[in-house]
Amino acid sequence: MHDTDRAATGTAPPQDAPGGATDFLDGNALAGVLAELFAVDVTTATSRCAHCGSSGHLAALRVYGRAPGLVARCPHCSEVVLRLVRTPQDMWLDMRGCTALAVPMAPA
Numbered sequence: 277m278h279d280t281d282r283a284a285t286g287t288a289p290p291q292d293a294p295g296g297a298t299d300f301l302d303g304n305a306l307a308g309v310l311a312e313l314f315a316v317d318v319t320t321a322t323s324r325c326a327h328c329g330s331s332g333h334l335a336a337l338r339v340y341g342r343a344p345g346l347v348a349r350c351p352h353c354s355e356v357v358l359r360l361v362r363t364p365q366d367m368w369l370d371m372r373g374c375t376a377l378a379v380p381m382a383p384a
Protein backbone atom coordinates (compact mmCIF):
# COMPACT_ATOMS: atom_id res chain seq x y z
CA MET A 277 0.00 0.00 0.00
CA HIS A 278 1.33 3.45 -0.84
CA ASP A 279 1.26 6.26 1.70
CA THR A 280 -1.17 8.16 -0.53
CA ASP A 281 -3.50 5.15 -0.35
CA ARG A 282 -3.33 5.27 3.44
CA ALA A 283 -4.15 8.98 3.40
CA ALA A 284 -7.20 8.27 1.24
CA THR A 285 -8.47 5.36 3.33
CA GLY A 286 -7.46 6.63 6.75
CA THR A 287 -5.94 3.31 7.70
CA ALA A 288 -2.92 3.24 9.91
CA PRO A 289 0.00 0.98 9.09
CA PRO A 290 0.65 -1.92 11.42
CA GLN A 291 3.17 -1.07 14.12
CA ASP A 292 5.46 -3.86 12.99
CA ALA A 293 5.38 -2.82 9.32
CA PRO A 294 8.64 -2.94 7.39
CA GLY A 295 10.47 0.31 7.91
CA GLY A 296 9.22 0.64 11.48
CA ALA A 297 7.76 3.81 12.89
CA THR A 298 8.86 5.96 9.94
CA ASP A 299 6.69 4.05 7.45
CA PHE A 300 3.76 6.43 7.78
CA LEU A 301 2.86 10.09 7.29
CA ASP A 302 1.54 12.35 10.01
CA GLY A 303 -2.01 13.64 9.97
CA ASN A 304 -1.06 16.58 7.77
CA ALA A 305 -1.20 14.13 4.86
CA LEU A 306 -4.99 14.20 5.25
CA ALA A 307 -5.24 17.95 4.69
CA GLY A 308 -5.57 18.02 0.91
CA VAL A 309 -8.06 15.17 0.64
CA LEU A 310 -10.21 16.37 3.54
CA ALA A 311 -10.19 19.96 2.22
CA GLU A 312 -11.63 18.63 -1.03
CA LEU A 313 -14.16 16.49 0.86
CA PHE A 314 -15.47 19.18 3.22
CA ALA A 315 -15.61 21.94 0.59
CA VAL A 316 -18.84 20.48 -0.78
CA ASP A 317 -22.48 20.72 0.27
CA VAL A 318 -22.60 17.71 2.58
CA THR A 319 -26.41 17.73 2.76
CA THR A 320 -26.30 15.89 -0.58
CA ALA A 321 -24.02 13.24 0.91
CA THR A 322 -25.44 9.84 1.80
CA SER A 323 -24.99 8.55 5.33
CA ARG A 324 -25.54 5.04 6.67
CA CYS A 325 -27.09 4.77 10.12
CA ALA A 326 -24.94 2.76 12.55
CA HIS A 327 -28.04 1.60 14.42
CA CYS A 328 -30.46 0.35 11.74
CA GLY A 329 -28.27 0.33 8.62
CA SER A 330 -30.55 2.50 6.52
CA SER A 331 -28.98 5.00 4.13
CA GLY A 332 -30.18 8.37 2.94
CA HIS A 333 -29.17 11.95 2.27
CA LEU A 334 -28.06 14.01 5.24
CA ALA A 335 -30.82 16.45 4.29
CA ALA A 336 -33.36 13.74 5.23
CA LEU A 337 -32.11 13.46 8.83
CA ARG A 338 -34.27 14.95 11.59
CA VAL A 339 -32.30 17.78 13.19
CA TYR A 340 -32.97 19.00 16.71
CA GLY A 341 -31.44 22.30 17.83
CA ARG A 342 -32.44 22.60 21.49
CA ALA A 343 -29.33 20.81 22.73
CA PRO A 344 -26.10 22.78 23.04
CA GLY A 345 -25.59 22.21 19.33
CA LEU A 346 -27.37 20.30 16.60
CA VAL A 347 -28.40 16.65 16.95
CA ALA A 348 -29.37 14.79 13.76
CA ARG A 349 -31.45 11.65 14.15
CA CYS A 350 -32.22 8.85 11.72
CA PRO A 351 -35.70 9.21 10.16
CA HIS A 352 -36.11 5.41 10.31
CA CYS A 353 -35.04 4.43 13.84
CA SER A 354 -34.73 7.87 15.55
CA GLU A 355 -31.23 7.09 16.88
CA VAL A 356 -28.58 9.83 16.82
CA VAL A 357 -26.56 9.81 13.59
CA LEU A 358 -24.45 12.90 14.24
CA ARG A 359 -23.94 15.77 16.65
CA LEU A 360 -22.48 19.15 15.74
CA VAL A 361 -21.43 21.65 18.38
CA ARG A 362 -19.84 25.04 17.76
CA THR A 363 -17.72 26.43 20.56
CA PRO A 364 -15.99 29.82 20.45
CA GLN A 365 -12.79 28.10 19.32
CA ASP A 366 -13.83 24.88 17.57
CA MET A 367 -16.43 22.94 15.65
CA TRP A 368 -17.03 19.44 17.06
CA LEU A 369 -18.53 16.78 14.84
CA ASP A 370 -19.51 13.48 16.46
CA MET A 371 -20.39 10.88 13.83
CA ARG A 372 -20.55 7.76 15.99
CA GLY A 373 -24.02 7.03 14.65
CA CYS A 374 -22.85 7.03 11.03
CA THR A 375 -20.93 4.02 9.71
CA ALA A 376 -20.26 5.58 6.30
CA LEU A 377 -20.62 8.87 4.50
CA ALA A 378 -20.64 8.99 0.69
CA VAL A 379 -20.04 12.47 -0.70
CA PRO A 380 -20.78 13.06 -4.38
CA MET A 381 -17.61 14.24 -6.11
CA ALA A 382 -16.61 15.36 -9.57
CA PRO A 383 -14.69 12.67 -11.41
CA ALA A 384 -11.05 12.64 -10.38
Ligand SMILES: [Zn+2]
Pocket residue numbers: 325326327328329330350351352353354355
Ligand atom coordinates in the same frame (compact mmCIF):
# COMPACT_ATOMS: atom_id res chain seq x y z
ZN1 LIG B 1 -31.39 4.34 11.82
